[in-house]
Amino acid sequence: MSDYRIKGETGEWEVVIGLEVHAQVTSNAKLFSGAATAFGAEPNTQVSLVDAAMPGMLPTPNMECIRQAVRTGMAINAQINKYSRFDRKNYFYADLPQGYQISQLYHPIVGEGTLEIEADEKAGIAANKVIGVERIHVEQDAGKLMHDQHPTMSYVDLNRSGVALMEIVSRPDMASPAEAGAYLRKLRAILRYVGSCDGNMEEGSMRADVNVSVRKAGDPLGTRTETKNVNSVRFVMQAIEHEAHRQVEVLEAGGKVDQETRLFNPDTGTTRTMRSKEDAHDYRYFPDPDLLPLNLSDEFVAACRDSLPELPDAKRDRYLGLGISAYNAAVLTAEVESARWFDALLDAGAKPVAAANWVASELFGALNRLGRDISDSPVSPAEAAELLGLVADGTISGSIAKQVFEIMLETGDGAAKIVDEKGLKQNSDTGAIEAEIAKVLAANADKVEQYKGGKEALFGFFVGQTMKAMQGKANPQVVNELLKKALG
Numbered sequence: 001m002s003d004y005r006i007k008g009e010t011g012e013w014e015v016v017i018g019l020e021v022h023a024q025v026t027s028n029a030k031l032f033s034g035a036a037t038a039f040g041a042e043p044n045t046q047v048s049l050v051d052a053a054m055p056g057m058l059p060t061p062n063m064e065c066i067r068q069a070v071r072t073g074m075a076i077n078a079q080i081n082k083y084s085r086f087d088r089k090n091y092f093y094a095d096l097p098q099g100y101q102i103s104q105l106y107h108p109i110v111g112e113g114t115l116e117i118e119a120d121e122k123a124g125i126a127a128n129k130v131i132g133v134e135r136i137h138v139e140q141d142a143g144k145l146m147h148d149q150h151p152t153m154s155y156v157d158l159n160r161s162g163v164a165l166m167e168i169v170s171r172p173d174m175a176s177p178a179e180a181g182a183y184l185r186k187l188r189a190i191l192r193y194v195g196s197c198d199g200n201m202e203e204g205s206m207r208a209d210v211n212v213s214v215r216k217a218g219d220p221l222g223t224r225t226e227t228k229n230v231n232s233v234r235f236v237m238q239a240i241e242h243e244a245h246r247q248v249e250v251l252e253a254g255g256k257v258d259q260e261t262r263l264f265n266p267d268t269g270t271t272r273t274m275r276s277k278e279d280a281h282d283y284r285y286f287p288d289p290d291l292l293p294l295n296l297s298d299e300f301v302a303a304c305r306d307s308l309p310e311l312p313d314a315k316r317d318r319y320l321g322l323g324i325s326a327y328n329a330a331v332l333t334a335e336v337e338s339a340r341w342f343d344a345l346l347d348a349g350a351k352p353v354a355a356a357n358w359v360a361s362e363l364f365g366a367l368n369r370l371g372r373d374i375s376d377s378p379v380s381p382a383e384a385a386e387l388l389g390l391v392a393d394g395t396i397s398g399s400i401a402k403q404v405f406e407i408m409l410e411t412g413d414g415a416a417k418i419v420d421e422k423g424l425k426q427n428s429d430t431g432a433i434e435a436e437i438a439k440v441l442a443a444n445a446d447k448v449e450q451y452k453g454g455k456e457a458l459f460g461f462f463v464g465q466t467m468k469a470m471q472g473k474a475n476p477q478v479v480n481e482l483l484k485k486a487l488g
């Protein structure tokens, strides 16, 4: 249980959150037509007769969209319903030419599942916190109305009309804005690993309806409001924060929370009433007579399962098993591109622990500075493996490796070539190192006295001086050993 509470006049309030996430299915064609789905196309250039609801047109399910929904369900350990059915959700709006949305109310394709969010002590998220998922169903998206193109008219763009969405409905299992944020980040990661949605919230391919209620500890669930179509993790967290405080104020003033649909304003971080909330029966749902129920074969379901990649939790556990720290394992698996890059680095022969440290600090640091994503990293996994190999076999020290990496970034040359050309090979010649140590100790006789008198912190100073005298190329391990011997 999260310890997030809102302190009111009458005591502390718990917050209850459930999220309905709409995720646009990655597919070249729409759910029931062959029209294209590319983002950013000219308005109304990706509209088939089906999407425009011309009379007599019939929908045909696109099995690629169905396959992606099934794979997504499997990735959250959910029940897969081989039998599912499409229903019409009836309402009139100018962005919906059919006058109804084809959705799945009574028999969704995916049933109960679970999703484990990342522990975060600072944010009050306990280890192994699991959020229930009630269902995933597939449905059509609507078109888009544009109100800001003309002073007195609105336009409609039907490119999005009929695009396949997965609606992923959570249980009301989240108890703080931080938990809701962690849920969205994890869900986004899973969708991207699976490849069923690009998770791009800015472009609207993933958006959340945020259900919030408040209650006193031990009370039954309170009345919820639903804030629609929030399109970033941060905004979802802000909307919850604002909405929970607003509800506490209403209740403490003796009022009651209306079950309603609200809108989030990103400029102010607040929510406002949009309309009173409809119930399912308001939509006159009924089975779509144009579509047969879906009956998935065992082969289809098995093929979906076989096509799943290693998922974030399994990958993290595998990394932990290789001795990689919990922090690095979390950082490396958070984004599918980093995880794949790191796997390629391991395949190229890099040692896991050193490789994880290097990627999490050196590579990510460099990418940050260059403003680049790992998918267009200036060094390849094979090139990085060559560099790390030189450290592993003692050819260069860790600090020289940093210099070599900088030169790799500047010139694009390979690590071995740079080490050769610049003469950066590490010196493990004990005779040469001993000679330098003798000089350093002679030049710092006072400090040697202090060291022998108990000031052991000076050891680092002697190491530093010796390394400096050898232009950083002495093998630090050998320097350490020989210094200890020399200082008795």
Ligand code: ADP
Pocket (backbone or CB within 6 Å): 016, 017, 018, 019, 020, 169, 170, 171, 172, 173, 211, 212, 213, 221, 222, 223, 224, 226, 279, 280
């Ligand atoms: P609808 O489809 O009409 O929005 P659902 O019953 O499917 O309604 O619930 C939608 C979402 O609301 C789910 O994510 C669920 O977890 C959440 N929810 C239900 N009751 C509450 C509540 N009292 N407080 C917060 N969230 C809730």
Ligand code: MG
Pocket (backbone or CB within 6 Å): 020, 209, 226
């Ligand atoms: Mg809803």
